[in-house]
Amino acid sequence: MRLVAEMEVPGILASAPNPEKGLTIDEISRETGVNAVKFEGILRLLVSQGWFRESQPGYFANSRLTNLVKKGSKTYFLPTYMNNLIHQVSASLPDMINHSDPEFRHSTDHSKTAFQLQFKTELPFLGVNSWLANNPSDAYGFGQSMGAVGLTSDPGILADFPWEATAEGKDAIIDVGGGQGTLCCSLAAKFPHIQAAFIVQDLPETRDVAERFIQSQGQSHRVKFQAHDFFEPQQRKGKNVFVIQRVLHDWTTEKAAQIIGNIRDVLDEDSCLLIIESIIQPSYASPTGPSFRDSLQHLGNKFTSIPPPPFIPVDFGDSSRIQHQVNLCVRVFCNSCERTLPQFEEMIKVADMKIKKIHGTRSWESITEVITT
Numbered sequence: 001m002r003l004v005a006e007m008e009v010p011g012i013l014a015s016a017p018n019p020e021k022g023l024t025i026d027e028i029s030r031e032t033g034v035n036a037v038k039f040e041g042i043l044r045l046l047v048s049q050g051w052f053r054e055s056q057p058g059y060f061a062n063s064r065l066t067n068l069v070k071k072g073s074k075t076y077f078l079p080t081y082m083n084n085l086i087h088q089v090s091a092s093l094p095d096m097i098n099h100s101d102p103e104f105r106h107s108t109d110h111s112k113t114a115f116q117l118q119f120k121t122e123l124p125f126l127g128v129n130s131w132l133a134n135n136p137s138d139a140y141g142f143g144q145s146m147g148a149v150g151l152t153s154d155p156g157i158l159a160d161f162p163w164e165a166t167a168e169g170k171d172a173i174i175d176v177g178g179g180q181g182t183l184c185c186s187l188a189a190k191f192p193h194i195q196a197a198f199i200v201q202d203l204p205e206t207r208d209v210a211e212r213f214i215q216s217q218g219q220s221h222r223v224k225f226q227a228h229d230f231f232e233p234q235q236r237k238g239k240n241v242f243v244i245q246r247v248l249h250d251w252t253t254e255k256a257a258q259i260i261g262n263i264r265d266v267l268d269e270d271s272c273l274l275i276i277e278s279i280i281q282p283s284y285a286s287p288t289g290p291s292f293r294d295s296l297q298h299l300g301n302k303f304t305s306i307p308p309p310p311f312i313p314v315d316f317g318d319s320s321r322i323q324h325q326v327n328l329c330v331r332v333f334c335n336s337c338e339r340t341l342p343q344f345e346e347m348i349k350v351a352d353m354k355i356k357k358i359h360g361t362r363s364w365e366s367i368t369e370v371i372t373t
């Protein structure tokens with residue numbers, strides 16, 4: 001994917017005399033200078049996964065998916081930066097899990113991961129004084145990639161939660177560890193009537209990528225960046241909606257509890273905390289279970305374990321692939337994980353809080369409302 005994205009194959013096929021028909025492998029080879037025989041096998045594999053089409057024997061054309069890897073598209077950094085980094089680091093996953101030192105194998109330290117093994121560094125991947133903090137171009141690539149991931153989850157997150165009612169009468173919606181501000185920008189664009197300010201809190205090195213992104217979305221007047229270390233006391237007090245998305249999965253239970261504890265300290269009856277993150281379900285399948293019709297009766301606008309029909313896994317198999325993939329990503333980079341419901345409850349209990357409600361969404365993540373005990 002990195003190869004075709006960097007070679008700008010989508011653009012080359014889009015400028016073919018007939019883009020529906022596309023180009024032959026020899027024509028692509030003439031345009032790009034790569035070896036036709038070597039490149040054809042790569043294109044065929046990508047066709048089999050839907051990334052391109054073979055419009056007629058020997059002709060390759062763009063598919064709808066190709067737009068995702070087009071230069072200039074919002075998702076361009078996934079094939080060209082993040083997936084590449086994930087592939088490099090994943091190569092050391094076996095050496096992390098089965099490390100010769102038992103202390104390393106059982107460590108929960110975020111400096112004892114596949115990332116440090118692969119990159120031969122002592123620095124943790126992200127956070128204060130991390131590898132990202134010391135490598136601005138990587139911080140930029142990572143910020144852009146997180147923004148692209150946001151595009152995959154924002155539609156469901158926005159559609160399946162009462163954002164306008166929750167923001168009513170509030171001073172601000174504050175996205176803690178909000179990266180480049182994708183969620184705030186998506187919320188601001190979809191809900192023009194929300195009066196509350198949108199604040200993206202993240203480390204100072206994220207400011208540049210965040211402010212550029214917010215400006216590119218035309219939201220600089222409503223969405224503001226604020227440098228804030230979430231291990232320090234929360235500075236924003238008042239009537240606020242705190243949101244924390246895809247952050248707690250980067251940290252151990254104790255550290256994650258510390259992060260939400262700092263938000264808990266400023267919560268009162270006029271403010272709330274929403275955790276947006278996946279909840280991992282078991283993957284076993286049983287030969288017994290309700291009919292499809294009865295199973296679907298359990299679907300509703302709240303998190304619930306839907307009883308699977310016979311031979312369908314509890315996590316609905318491949319539908320939960322992204323959650324399991326992200327689970328391993330945070331393992332290789334941060335020595336942490338996506339949580340199961342009991343692990344989620346444990347983290348919230350350690351922070352001396354409790355779950356009010358878990359909202360299932362059509363995204364791959366749930367929205368968990370958390371309150372003080």
Ligand SMILES: C[S@@+](CC[C@H](N)C(=O)[O-])C[C@H]1O[C@@H](n2cnc3c(N)ncnc32)[C@H](O)[C@@H]1O
Nearest residue numbers: 127146177178179202203228229230231245246
């Ligand atoms: C996995 S990214 C998630 C970003 C964003 N919430 C999203 O969903 O796209 C984790 C974010 O936490 C930020 N972060 C890490 N350590 C932090 C700290 N100590 N204080 C504030 N933000 C931090 C990183 O800069 C990064 O933007």
